[in-house]
Amino acid sequence: MKQDFTYVDEPPLHTIRRREIAARHPRVRELMVKNPWSALWIVLLVAAQWLVAAQMPGASVWIIFATAMLFGAFVNHALYVMIHECTHSLVFRSARLNRVFGILCDFALVLPSAMGFHKYHLMHHRYLGQYEMDPDILSHGEARLIGNSAWRKALWVFLLPVSQALRPSKLSKLRGIKLWDGWIVANLILILALDAAIALLLGPAALGYLALSTLFALGLHPLGGRWIQEHHVTCEGQDTYSYYGPLNRVCFNMGYHNEHHDFPNVPWNHLPKVRRLAGESYAGLASYDSWIAVLWHFIFDPAMSGYSRIVHPATPMSGVSSAGAAIGSAMEAIHSD
Numbered sequence: 014m015k016q017d018f019t020y021v022d023e024p025p026l027h028t029i030r031r032r033e034i035a036a037r038h039p040r041v042r043e044l045m046v047k048n049p050w051s052a053l054w055i056v057l058l059v060a061a062q063w064l065v066a067a068q069m070p071g072a073s074v075w076i077i078f079a080t081a082m083l084f085g086a087f088v089n090h091a092l093y094v095m096i097h098e099c100t101h102s103l104v105f106r107s108a109r110l111n112r113v114f115g116i117l118c119d120f121a122l123v124l125p126s127a128m129g130f131h132k133y134h135l136m137h138h139r140y141l142g143q144y145e146m147d148p149d150i151l152s153h154g155e156a157r158l159i160g161n162s163a164w165r166k167a168l169w170v171f172l173l174p175v176s177q178a179l180r181p182s183k184l185s186k187l188r189g190i191k192l193w194d195g196w197i198v199a200n201l202i203l204i205l206a207l208d209a210a211i212a213l214l215l216g217p218a219a220l221g222y223l224a225l226s227t228l229f230a231l232g233l234h235p236l237g238g239r240w241i242q243e244h245h246v247t248c249e250g251q252d253t254y255s256y257y258g259p260l261n262r263v264c265f266n267m268g269y270h271n272e273h274h275d276f277p278n279v280p281w282n283h284l285p286k287v288r289r290l291a292g293e294s295y296a297g298l299a300s301y302d303s304w305i306a307v308l309w310h311f312i313f314d315p316a317m318s319g320y321s322r323i324v325h326p327a328t329p330m331s332g333v334s335s336a337g338a339a340i341g342s343a344m345e346a347i348h349s350d
Contacts, residue, residue, distance in 0.1 A: 018324040025141045027274045034291040048280040051104045055095050062088050062121035070216035077222050085226025087263050090236045092118040094265045100131045103280040116200050123224045125204035128197040142325035156319035166312045171233040238304025241311045243270045245321045248299035252323035258302040
């Protein structure tokens with residue numbers, strides 16, 4: 014049973030591959046643009062969820078459950094992808110507008126997550142695979158708690174929203190990076206007030222439907238395979254994996270994860286073009302075409318666990334001591350090439 018991460022001495026290959034692709038295919042720079050149409054998608058997706066939620070009062074628990082699993086989960090997962098686009102400033106040139114539309118995604122998600130994700134996701138890119146600085150890496154305590162048993166891994170996947178919400182506490186403990194700032198407080202107050210309004214005006218069943226949609230979007234659902242697919246190791250030496258299956262059509266190409274880490278300033282609609290343009294760079298990498306298969310393998314293969322991750326050597330933070338400075342450093346690093 015695996016009791017620790019896989020430690021390597023080399024940094025991730027994304028920066029090297031990005032430079033090689035840019036040198037061989039200069040046209041890739043033409044794909045580094047904003048996509049303001051994503052804002053329209055955000056509005057339409059939130060409106061769709063509110064419309065469906067308004068039909069839930071009077072429905073049976075089973076109808077609410079099934080609708081959330083078969084429809085709402087896909088919509089809310091797509092909204093999380095749009096939060097991701099806003100985090101990378103791929104919708105508007107204005108940083109403030111990107112933040113505002115990121116918060117707008119939360120209008121159907123129940124959880125005030127956009128600004129917390131904004132704060133920590135850029136650090137995931139800058140410090141990919143570094144135990145103390147990558148919020149996507151589990152703590153030793155969480156990895157040991159999950160262990161290798163199928164039922165505990167299934168329960169962990171089911172409760173991934175809780176795990177992801179608590180993950181930043183590792184950074185706070187190890188690096189003293191503070192969570193709270195004005196944007197996060199505003200995000201929290203606005204979404205909690207909106208949740209209360211939905212419960213009062215549309216009824217608890219409507220809010221319950223939205224909450225279940227989020228739970229399935231992030232947890233034990235075919236879509237949940239994405240969280241395992243991205244960085245859990247199934248091919249020795251490779252710490253990022255892409256998914257090229259049909260569900261990319263309903264999640265804005267989020268499966269193109271190697272391409273995204275190579276070019277984080279390319280919006281969702283151009284990621285398949287990156288792969289087509291530089292096919293020789295991605296042909297030799299392990300990838301997936303089924304998120305269900307990814308989940309099944311993770312849960313039932315005793316060799317897979319929370320420790321199935323590659324940990325890279327830490328890079329110096331150059332005196333960075335605050336969350337804002339750390340995130341600014343991360344943004345500058347991932348968009349500099």
